[in-house]
Each structure stands twice: as C-alpha cells, then as structure tokens.
Amino acid sequence: MKKPVLTVVKVGGAVLEKEDSRKELLQKFAALYGPKVLVHGGGREASRLSEELGHPAQLIEGRRITDDFQLKVAVMVYAGAVNKQVVAELQSLKCQAIGLSGADGNLIQAVKRPVGDIDYGWVGDIIGVNATLLQVLLQGGYSPVLCALTHNGEGNLLNTNADTIASEVAGSLQKHFSVRLLYCFEHAGVLAKLSEPDSLFPELWEAELDQLLQQKIVHAGMKPKLYTGFKACQQGVEEVWIGNQQMLQNGPIKGTRLRTKSIPE
Amino acid sequence: MKKPVLTVVKVGGAVLEKEDSRKELLQKFAALYGPKVLVHGGGREASRLSEELGHPAQLIEGRRITDDFQLKVAVMVYAGAVNKQVVAELQSLKCQAIGLSGADGNLIQAVKRPVGDIDYGWVGDIIGVNATLLQVLLQGGYSPVLCALTHNGEGNLLNTNADTIASEVAGSLQKHFSVRLLYCFEHAGVLAKLSEPDSLFPELWEAELDQLLQQKIVHAGMKPKLYTGFKACQQGVEEVWIGNQQMLQNGPIKGTRLRTKSIPE
Numbered sequence: 001m002k003k004p005v006l007t008v009v010k011v012g013g014a015v016l017e018k019e020d021s022r023k024e025l026l027q028k029f030a031a032l033y034g035p036k037v038l039v040h041g042g043g044r045e046a047s048r049l050s051e052e053l054g055h056p057a058q059l060i061e062g063r064r065i066t067d068d069f070q071l072k073v074a075v076m077v078y079a080g081a082v083n084k085q086v087v088a089e090l091q092s093l094k095c096q097a098i099g100l101s102g103a104d105g106n107l108i109q110a111v112k113r114p115v116g117d118i119d120y121g122w123v124g125d126i127i128g129v130n131a132t133l134l135q136v137l138l139q140g141g142y143s144p145v146l147c148a149l150t151h152n153g154e155g156n157l158l159n160t161n162a163d164t165i166a167s168e169v170a171g172s173l174q175k176h177f178s179v180r181l182l183y184c185f186e187h188a189g190v191l192a193k194l195s196e197p198d199s200l201f202p203e204l205w206e207a208e209l210d211q212l213l214q215q216k217i218v219h220a221g222m223k224p225k226l227y228t229g230f231k232a233c234q235q236g237v238e239e240v241w242i243g244n245q246q247m248l249q250n251g252p253i254k255g256t257r258l259r260t261k262s263i264p265e
Numbered sequence: 266m267k268k269p270v271l272t273v274v275k276v277g278g279a280v281l282e283k284e285d286s287r288k289e290l291l292q293k294f295a296a297l298y299g300p301k302v303l304v305h306g307g308g309r310e311a312s313r314l315s316e317e318l319g320h321p322a323q324l325i326e327g328r329r330i331t332d333d334f335q336l337k338v339a340v341m342v343y344a345g346a347v348n349k350q351v352v353a354e355l356q357s358l359k360c361q362a363i364g365l366s367g368a369d370g371n372l373i374q375a376v377k378r379p380v381g382d383i384d385y386g387w388v389g390d391i392i393g394v395n396a397t398l399l400q401v402l403l404q405g406g407y408s409p410v411l412c413a414l415t416h417n418g419e420g421n422l423l424n425t426n427a428d429t430i431a432s433e434v435a436g437s438l439q440k441h442f443s444v445r446l447l448y449c450f451e452h453a454g455v456l457a458k459l460s461e462p463d464s465l466f467p468e469l470w471e472a473e474l475d476q477l478l479q480q481k482i483v484h485a486g487m488k489p490k491l492y493t494g495f496k497a498c499q500q501g502v503e504e505v506w507i508g509n510q511q512m513l514q515n516g517p518i519k520g521t522r523l524r525t526k527s528i529p530e
Contacts, residue, residue: 049341053317072346076314079364080345081337084414084422088368092420098370098398099344103353105363105407133363133405140401142370149349155357157349 102150124158171235189256367415389423436500454521
C-alpha cells in the first residue's frame with residue numbers, strides 16, 4: 001500500500017521574527033495539502049529577552065550555553081511566546097494547529113549532553129520520539145507545531161536544536177508516511193555564493209559533503225541542516241530539501257535536495 | 266450506562282509557586298485514578314516577570330489589565346514557564362501529561378471582552394470548548410494540563426481566568442463523564458474565618474450564597490471560584506469542591522462541596 005505523504009517543515013527564527021515573512025510562511029503552511037508538522041526555533045528572541053532581563057546569553061561557537069536562567073528564558077520564548085503566537089495565527093487560517101514541546105505527551109525524550117571541554121548546560125540529545133501521539137493527532141486532522149525543547153523524563157526540560165528535532169520527528173514517522181522534510185530559511189537553498197542565486201546546488205550528495213565543506217564551497221553555518229538532513233535521508237525520509245518559503249507549495253519543489261545512497265531496510 | 270469518572274483539578278498559582286507544595290500537588294494529581302485534567306494559573310509569576318522587565322502589571326479591583334505587553338508576558342509565563350515545568354514534572358511521575366493553551370487544537374474559543382467603564386485589554390470570555398480533542402486525549406491515556414489562555418480565532422491569544430476555564434472544561438465533558446471538579450488552593454475550603462479550620466462550610470448551597478456574601482460571612486475573594494463552581498453545577502457537573510490539595514485522593518473528599526438545585530436535562 002502506498003504511504004500517505006506527510007510534510008515536516010522546519011522554519012528558522014529569522015523567518016518567524018518579521019511579521020511579513022511570518023504571515024507569508026504560515027499562509028503557505030496552512031495551504032499545504034495533507035498531514036503536516038511545523039518545527040520552529042526562536043533563539044534570537046530568547047537572546048533578546050535574556051538581554052532585557054540583564055543576563056545576555058553566552059554563545060560558544062554559535063552554541064548557546066543553557067544555564068538555569070537561559071533554560072527558563074528558552075522555555076518562555078519557545079514554548080510560550082513563539083509557539084502560541086504561531087498556533088493562534090495558524091488557527092485563524094483554519095489550520096488545526098496544536099503546539100507542543102518535547103515534554104508534552106512524552107513527545108521527545110532526550111538525555112542531558114555530558115560535560116566535555118565545554119558545559120553546554122541544559123542541552124538535550126534526543127533518544128526517542130513518541131510517534132504514536134503524532135499519528136493520533138495527524139489522523140485527527142491536527143497539525144503539530146513543535147518547539148525546540150525536549151525533556152529527560154526526570155522533570156527537566158532540555159534545549160535541543162530545532163533542525164535535529166525536525167530530522168528525528170521526520171525519521172520517526174517514515175514507517176507510516178512518505179515524508180518530505182523541508183528546512184525553510186531565508187535563502188533559496190545551499191548556495192556556493194550567498195549573493196548569487198544562480199549558485200544554488202539543486203542537489204547535494206552526502207558523499208560529496210566533506211569535500212565541499214573542506215573547500216569552503218559550502219558555508220559552515222549550513223552544517224546543522226546538512227548533517228541532520230542527511231541523517232533523515234538515512235533513516236528513510238523520502239525527500240529532504242533546504243530552501244526558502246517558496247518550497248511550501250503543493251507542486252514541485254525548488255531548493256537544494258539532499259541525497260544519500262544509504263538505503264535503510 | 267454509567268459514565269466513567271473524570272477529575273478536573275484547578276490549582277492556583279500560590280500552590281504551584283513553592284517547590285514543596287507544587288511537588289506534593291503534582292504527586293497527588295499523578296496518583297489519581299482514571300482520566301483527569303489539570304488547569305493552572307500563574308498570575309503572580311507573570312506579575313514578577315513584568316516587574317523585572319520594567320512594566321509592572323496594572324490591576325483594577327484585583328483584575329489584570331492585559332495590554333499587548335502583559336499579554337506577551339502572560340503567554341510566556343502561563344503557556345511557557347509554568348505549563349511546561351508542570352508537564353515535565355508530571356512526566357517524571359509517570360503521568361502522561363500534555364500541556365495546552367486554548368489556542369492549541371482550537372481548544373477554547375473566546376471573544377475579547379467588550380470595553381465598558383474599564384478596558385481590560387486582551388481578556389477573553391469563553392464561547393466554546395473543543396471537547397472532542399479532550400476526549401481523544403483522555404481516551405489515549407493523556408492528562409491535559411491547561412493554562413489560562415484562550416484565543417479568538419482571529420490570531421489573538423486572550424487571557425482568561427483559570428477558574429472559568431476549569432468550570433467550562435468540566436461542563437463541556439459532563440455528557441461523557443461523571444465529572445468531579447476540584448478547586449484546589451491553600452485553604453481547607455470555604456471558611457467563615459480563615460484562621461479557624463473548624464469554620465469550614467462542608468457544603469454551600471447556591472441559594473444561600475448572596476446572603477452569605479452580603480453578611481460578609483463568605484470572603485469576597487472567593488467569588489470567582491463560587492460563581493464559576495455553581496455554573497459548573499448548573500451545567501451538570503456531578504461534584505464541585507473547593508479545598509486544599511488534601512482533596513486530591515481517590516477516597517472521599519474533604520472540603521466545601523457546592524450544591525445547586527437546578528438540574529439540567
């Protein structure tokens with residue numbers, strides 16, 4: 001039996017921050033056919049709130065140090081401000097959105113990252129996804145809207161990269177759906193030069209990634225999307241794309257398609 | 266056919282704020298048999314955050330004026346900080362909690378309160394509850410944890426009293442369940458004198474309420490619980506109780522039971 005198509009969209013904070021681009025994104029998401037999931041970040045807004053509260057976030061190599069205070073800010077911004085605003089706006093577009101963190105319904109279980117050279121604090125590495133809950137909601141016509149928080153089952157919330165969450169959620173649902181995973185950000189896809197739209201890679205093979213990164217043809221900032229995207233491919237996710245919100249349409253997609261030769265059972 | 270028992274617990278911010286009483290409350294909630302719903306406030310914590318951000322909340326006769334800023338703070342605190350902390354702790358107690366606002370899954374629809382003598386801002390009066398979603402979750406073994414936010418279907422979140430939410434949610438589920446609604450706060454129930462536990466009213470009839478309020482035998486601060494509690498009785502909620510967290514047990518309940526003679530069809 002052919003599996004139904006499910007779309008998982010990961011959207012970055014920059015797209016959601018500005019009212020215009022947020023509204024456009026949400027309209028496009030609401031108009032997508034079939035079951036769908038939205039995963040969002042919110043790091044910049046969290047950084048702003050931390051600053052307003054007099055405790056600016058500390059970043060080491062672009063990664064947030066999530067101490068008790070920063071965790072609370074992240075929870076307020078990701079699961080509160082951003083998630084509920086997105087849900088309310090999707091509802092106004094007649095999209096049956098339901099906002100969840102990884103703690104809700106034990107949706108995403110994680111372990112606190114072990115302390116190495118750097119103590120990242122309350123950061124979680126995913127160990128499991130409650131795909132049953134997602135299926136129940138999708139079958140009921142609901143569109144889960146997931147923020148970048150997980151939990152450890154011991155009463156602690158954990159900060160987890162939204163790209164990783166999108167990849168793991170997509171992977172957990174590929175048994176029951178033919179999953180399209182779309183990483184949606186401000187650029188048209190993976191570009192050799194950001195200023196040149198013609199330099200778009202229409203596809204990128206996992207086997208060529210290391211070389212392209214070494215030669216700095218692919219920007220290092222793309223790494224999280226690329227690594228988590230290829231992982232989703234390996235887990236059996238049918239299509240993985242990186243691009244801007246023009247990808248969110250029911251016809252053919254334009255962006256960078258990630259491809260891998262590893263085919264799971 | 267006899268309807269299954271459903272417990273709806275409304276818990277005030279004062280109980281949740283202190284770690285000791287929160288942990289006790291959540292342990293008792295997790296240990297309750299059968300389907301259950303938790304509804305929580307968080308006004309005091311929202312007031313603290315507003316102050317830290319340099320815009321203290323304005324209250325008129327104990328009611329919060331919810332301007333754009335205060336709404337955002339309420340969303341961050343209620344749907345973010347408080348809701349997710351409660352959910353994560355319940356998960357650690359093996360309770361399948363799932364945290365939701367009224368926007369999620371169109372769970373609680375409201376209209377913005379018309380401006381009268383006072384403009385309360387983004388405050389919502391409930392017009393509908395999506396009982397189907399609650400039933401789907403309850404049947405799946407999930408315990409909804411609801412914060413005091415609703416939405417107007419036009420993209421706006423609204424601040425709604427948690428007592429009212431508990432009452433309306435309980436009322437919406439009475440067709441399918443024999444509902445026990447427990448208003449849980451720091452006192453043993455409705456007391457003639459706060460300092461005298463022996464002055465507990467074991468029951469309170471709706472018909473005697475006005476007189477007791479006029480004679481100031483019942484404290485005016487109890488009004489929201491009493492009015493919304495009696496409304497739940499009228500809507501067919503089987504049992505409505507006001508008391509402290511000792512009410513959360515599987516045996517007989519001690520507190521103040523609200524009673525009304527109006528029996529719905």
